[in-house]
Amino acid sequence: MHSVFDARFWHIRDRADTAEPERRATPPHLSDEVVRGFLAPLRRAVIRPGLLRWFEVWQIRREGQRMEALSPEALAAKVQAQAPALLQGGLTGPPLRIAIAGVREMTFRHTGKRHHPVQIMGGLGLLRGQIVEMATGEGKTLTTLLPAVVVALVGVPVHVVTVNAYLAARDAETLAPVLNAFGLSHGLITSETEHHLRPGIYARDVVFSTNSDIAFDYLRDRLALGRSRTVLAQIAQRVLSANAARDGQRILTRGLGFAVVDEVDSILIDEAQTPLIITAQRPGDDALTAGEDAILALAASLEAGRDFTLDRKKRNVTLLPPAETMLAGFVPPTAALVPEPARREALIQALCAIHLYIRDEHYILNDDGLVIVDEFTGRVMPDRQWQSGLHQLIEAKEKLDRSGRRETLAQITYQTFFARYLWFAGMTGTATEVARELQRSHGRAVFRIPTNRPSRRKMWATWLFGSDAARWRAVVAEAKSVASQGRPVLIGTRSVAASEHVATLLRGAGLAPQVLNARQDADESALIAEAGTAGRITVATNMAGRGTDIPVGPAVEARGGLHVILTEFHTAARIDRQLIGRAARQGQRGSARAIVSLNDPLFLDNVPGRVGLIRSLTIGYRGRLLGLLAEVLRKRAQNRAAAQGRRRRRETVQRAERQHKALGFRPDNI
Incomplete structure (x- = not known):
């Protein structure tokens, strides 16, 4: 990802040759990683607004004063009239200042709140693709309006991404009156949104959704289209197919234009430790169930310190010689556990299920069965499942009906996914602690904005x-x-x-x-x-x-x-x-x-x-x-x-690359 802002980010040189807007996937090279690692300490990871930025804010506020006498219709028309200049010259200069001032004035008329100088500063930072740190309570939701309206006016798809459906729905409801005033369509996509409705919602100017919903829809598009993603392939498909949707080829996401990612540190740091995986669920197997019960009983008979050691920090189990002896004498009840490596892996997973995954901490039990709890957000993740049989072993521990194991079809990390956007920006109240990692992995410094009032x-x-x-x-x-x-x-x-x-x-x-x-x-x-x-x-x-x-x-x-x-x-x-x-x-x-x-x-x-x-x-x-x-x-x-988290995130990216190769997927495919 480039660190230098291009005022016309939709004209980037590495745009993919696809029908929908997207940045070309570039597999990491070792030499690039070495150079990036060498240069990272020499660059500032946290920057603060300078005099030129404050002067720009002053100009926008002065421009806004001239608009206070305009009627709502005239105000909307004045902002909309800046679209051609913004499209041609980019997000800079007088057209940008007029547009932002107009959005600020329209926001006041519909919400009773006018953007403070620090919110204007934050909006400018988002337009330039920066990671903006605004203190908790400084009004990040209203700040989102500034880049969302301006970018949508030039015809680039805008995604406002939040960490959960509650926040996405709240933001959509709060900002809807202002978007409507400028004639911009908008929609909300959550896990409850039916699949056949999603293409129509993604076709709107501004889409509010969660990081997981958008990323999974993107993966589904990639699986459905495969190599038929180029402009020529799409034209041929429309000519040869009377109904693309009938063939499962209908695009959901309308491409990856511009994204404003709220709570960006949660998504790019906390949730980046686990890749997003699309799976096909296999039905339960009685033989597998018997094997899970048997290996779980064996694990329950082992004693910590004597038969195995636990590393709770890394969630890892190491078998000691007594356990190895018991494993060698274990009679497998299913053919899947006959090979020694399979028995060994299953026993380690069973020990993890018993000792490292705790009810009401890592998961809860409800009417739907076992549901994972996100350790960073405290929220449930009903569509997630632990891999490699761990999920089923925990279900066996809790005496629940066994869900079918899942087979991986495609996966992507959040680091890779957001790098596919033509441009994305993020905001959060807590980015300073991970500024160096964000700069190294995404080429962005943290733009730290002061509070509007002293704390x-x-x-x-x-x-x-x-x-x-x-x-x-x-x-x-x-x-x-x-x-x-x-x-x-x-x-x-x-x-x-x-x-x-x-x-x-x-x-x-x-x-x-x-x-x-x-x-x-x-x-x-x-x-x-x-x-x-x-x-x-x-x-x-x-x-x-x-x-x-x-x-x-x-x-x-x-x-x-x-x-x-x-x-x-x-x-x-x-x-x-x-x-x-x-x-x-x-x-x-x-x-x-x-x-x-x-x-x-x-x-x-x-x-x-x-x-x-x-x-x-x-x-x-x-x-x-x-x-x-x-x-x-x-x-x-x-x-x-x-430090452990940084290592896990690096390993997640490396593992995802190996998985792509193992599954036969090339980066330009998925």
């Missing part, structure tokens, strides 16, 4: 406890104390089990908490809307940390605003920042505190030696310890987890 958030001292019980008692006591002052409290946890445990303790203390986790995701909007009311206590997983705004009224803000209690540190410091960022948005008052335990998985998985040293120095004391120790442990543990 008034108060960070209370971190509390560290020697036991989980002491930690939870402190959480309950603080929540009760703050709520009694008429302030709302948001308690953040990492897992469904932890959120329900602390909710039970709060009820035992005579409080009435509201719980937001993967089980209650259908009520998310209602729970979030009420989480800022006086005295309300909300217990939430990571779901409350991304893209959601907890409204706080003036009376509540006068008492101190929202108070956030972080009960467990996450593997990524960005996620902690997202959760803390729920408090004191847009210059309001608010506060936050971390109340953690030495038994936190982050500490035990990444710095077990240091945890052991602290326990020995404190003689096993389980009460409150020095808070500074928690910060030392957190920083070291999160650095190690971040």
